[in-house]
Amino acid sequence: MADVGEVSSDQGKSYDRAEHRLNTDQKQHRICLERVERAKEQSSYVRFMLNAMSKLGCNIDDAKHIVCEPCNGKLLGGFDPDKKEMFLCENTIYNQQAMDDVLTHELIHAYDYCRVKYDPDNLKHLACTEGLAFRRGSHQLFSASHDKTVKIWNLDEMAYVETLFGHQDAVTGIDSLSRDRAATAGGRDRTLRIWKVVEESQLVFNGAG
Numbered sequence: 001m002a003d004v005g006e007v008s009s010d011q012g013k014s015y016d017r018a019e020h021r022l023n024t025d026q027k028q029h030r031i032c033l034e035r036v037e038r039a040k041e042q043s044s045y046v047r048f049m050l051n052a053m054s055k056l057g058c059n060i061d062d063a064k065h066i067v068c069e070p071c072n073g074k075l076l077g078g079f080d081p082d083k084k085e086m087f088l089c090e091n092t093i094y095n096q097q098a099m100d101d102v103l104t105h106e107l108i109h110a111y112d113y114c115r116v117k118y119d120p121d122n123l124k125h126l127a128c129t130e131g132l133a134f135r136r137g138s139h140q141l142f143s144a145s146h147d148k149t150v151k152i153w154n155l156d157e158m159a160y161v162e163t164l165f166g167h168q169d170a171v172t173g174i175d176s177l178s179r180d181r182a183a184t185a186g187g188r189d190r191t192l193r194i195w196k197v198v199e200e201s202q203l204v205f206n207g208a209g
Contacts, residue, residue: 024070025091032068032090035099043100045132048141048155049107058114065110066103077102079109086110104132131174133182135197142182144174150184150195164195166202 039046050060060066064084071077071089076098079086086106093099131144139155150164150171169188177183182195190207 028070028090029068032088032093032099035093035096036062036066036068036088036103038096039100039103043104044134044155045104046100046107048132049104049111053107053111053114056111056114058110060107060110077106079106079113081113084110084113108132131172133174133176135180135182136176136178137180142174142176144171144184146170148186150174150182152197164197164202166193166195166204167191 040050053060065086067085067087068090069087070091071087074092075089076092077086077088086103086109088099088102088106093102133142134140135142135152140161141153141155143151143153145151148165148167148169148171150167152161152164153159154161164182167184167186167189168191169186171184171186173185175183177194180197182197184193184195185191186193192205192207194203194205196202
């Protein structure tokens, strides 16, 4: 079975790790492992996802579940559901911020797999999380999902707060704005939405075509 890969231009496309196996550069491998450790210690997103998975009973063992390896082309990393591994591309993740972002994204996929025993061939299991953004000035988090919703989470209590409805298709991007607002981009419904969270309202901008 092909693995899900995350790439700079072809995100979400399948990738066969065995077919693209490359020789490891020891220096790149060491740096990759060091960046993983820093991400776990310093990245709020990574720590949040690790805590969320722990609450589900899916504890991450670095030796078993996080793998640094060389990858082909523009690939940055991916989640292998068969092996229950997050693989991080040591030859294309060039700085700590990239590592934080990629590891967070793969932890999201691992979380979804843990939560619903994810089957990529089952359409009911495609409502996975695609983006995270901190709510400014708070310890709350916005999550964007394939189930057409934006959810708000409380990090202090590790608890769900509320759901924002409106998108007609998968929500593929999210960011936090000032004045307690969130901006989302719906990939397939061709809209950009500015959520006024406190007022429980939204502004909708339709894309061309």
